[in-house]
Amino acid sequence: MTLLYHAYEMTHAAVQPLRLQSDALRRFYRSAFNPVAYTPAGKAMAAACEVFENVTRRYRKPEWGIDxxxxxxxxxxxxxxxxxxxxxxxxxxxxxxxxxxxxxxxxxxxxxxxxxxxxxxxxxxxxxxxxxxxxxxxxxxxxxxxxxxxxxxxxxxxxxxxxxxxxxxxxxxxxxxxxxxxxxxxxxxxxxxxxxxxxxxxxxxxxxxxxxxxxxxxxxxxxxxxxxxxSWFEQSVIHMVPYPNPGVMRRVYPGFVQLSGFMTMNLERHMDAHADLFRHLIEGDCDSVEQHQKFYDEYLSVMDxxxxxxxxxxxxxxxxxxxxxxxxxxxxxxxxxxxxxxxxxxxxxxxxxxxxxxxxxxxxxxxxxxxxxxxxxxxxxxxxxxxxxxxxxxxxxxxxxxxxxxxxxxxxxxxxxxxxxxxxxxxxxxx
The missing domain is CATH 3.40.50.1820 (Alpha/Beta hydrolase fold, catalytic domain)
Structure with a gap:
């Protein structure tokens, strides 16, 4: 019951070096001092790095933002x-x-x-x-x-x-x-x-x-x-929280398992949304990018x-x-x-x-x-x-x-x- 959760945590750890490289590339291709940043290829590279960051980062609990x-x-x-x-x-x-x-x-x-x-x-x-x-x-x-x-x-x-x-x-x-x-x-x-x-x-x-x-x-x-x-639900979707989380060994229905179920129900729509994000980043459509970010910052933030x-x-x-x-x-x-x-x-x-x-x-x-x-x-x-x-x-x-x-x-x-x-x-x- 623990292995899937461990695999999930290990995947996040394994992808961290790639995220660091991607972030460095994104900064390079968005630098105002880089002539390539103004070319279609440079904009495409920066947009690709931004999308990669969105789909691989761990989403924390959002702020209420009501002041x-x-x-x-x-x-x-x-x-x-x-x-x-x-x-x-x-x-x-x-x-x-x-x-x-x-x-x-x-x-x-x-x-x-x-x-x-x-x-x-x-x-x-x-x-x-x-x-x-x-x-x-x-x-x-x-x-x-x-x-x-x-x-x-x-x-x-x-x-x-x-x-x-x-x-x-x-x-x-x-x-x-x-x-x-x-x-x-x-x-x-x-x-x-x-x-x-x-x-x-x-x-x-x-x-x-x-x-x-x-x-x-x-x-x-x-x-x-x-x-x-x-018994099927207990065997299929219940897992133990791995170390170093404070709730280690607690049996839970992980949020990422439920999220994967929701996303597969409308997988094509989510793929299209991220393809649109890539296009909007290249075009510099800030309003559409912000709208996408707000929705997925909430949607991809899940709890056990x-x-x-x-x-x-x-x-x-x-x-x-x-x-x-x-x-x-x-x-x-x-x-x-x-x-x-x-x-x-x-x-x-x-x-x-x-x-x-x-x-x-x-x-x-x-x-x-x-x-x-x-x-x-x-x-x-x-x-x-x-x-x-x-x-x-x-x-x-x-x-x-x-x-x-x-x-x-x-x-x-x-x-x-x-x-x-x-x-x-x-x-x-x-x-």
Missing amino acids: ETKIFGLPVKVEPEVVHSKLFCDLLHFKRDESAAGKRYDPKVLIVAPLSGHYATLLRGTVKAMLPEHDVYVTDWRDARVVPLMYGGFDLDDFIDYIIEFLQFIGPNTHVIGVCQPSVPVLAAVAAMAAADDPMQPASMTLMGGPIDTRRNPTVVNELAASRPL LTAEFYLQTVKTVFQDHALPEGRMMHRGEPVDCRKIRKTALMTVEGELDDICGLGQTEAAHDLCVNIPIDDHYHYVQPGVGHYGVFNGTRWRTEIQPRVREMIRTTDFKRRIQAKPARIIRRVDAAE
Whole structure:
């Protein structure tokens, strides 16, 4: 199980001398003092070295790069800060500068990022769109290969525990958004809190492109997960983290394995993109080069998942369909979505989603039968795939405004419902 990961690390080490040579050549052919740099051959050599550097370097965790937002058209500084830390996740709060915006009482929103290979920074566009009118928190998951084995494991039950703990930490009237894979643990966490009558139950939950019931319009990803026994996944994709990583000997689903699977699904498109990069570098098309770099800096930055979390998710969500079947358990207790009564539910799907087919997320409404009918919301965005559900132009202009409206409506209903109780108490006190 260790050999593939070792081969991956050794390949990176072996290619390092070539990278150094390539970097020296690139500098030589881009030097303003080199006459060859202005020739077609010189530009082609510099571009080839640049492409080689892109496809061979190790991509680290990207920066959030969010240091400002606009409130009523005025620029407001934003500072991401870790407000609560766990072994496998940090709770990030995007703190807005009150000296510029004034004291605001915007709805608190917890965005639960996917733990599926990419870093939470994949939701940069999601966060940016929510910041002007919401107090935003995000789960920033930690790469499993940097967590020492001595600290124990992390599975789906732990994921659910983290969500519950974060909601309790943020406080009452929080709105939670589960993006893609976390839709299942978010729904399970809210059900567990409802069963315990937890006063910190979220005011609303929004599930976006999540695999609540993968039997509905199954995709290629769903069919692969269902067609193989769990032992096949354990033998084929689970490996041990090699030395000198801090998590040495930890069993993980490596990010580079998952990334290779994603890239082979659209290999021709990725090859064309790098061919275009080569051409744009020669032409000096800086805008196109920058756009390419931004996308692939995020796309090629991957993290490892713990083996127990990955395998439990495959079995529970994609093979046993435990949640829609009513057989999902959390810490020995059944996950009963019928217990949810106080949390509004919104589901969002993309018409062209090839990861979570249409209807898979909407299935949550059939499970949460005791949520009042006017607290159910469902929206399908035409013309977008999986990524477009939470990022891009359609997210900013069409999806996010609907999520915002649902959150505001839910808060308004809660305030209206709370007023009669206060009036009655005053009358009783007077008597």
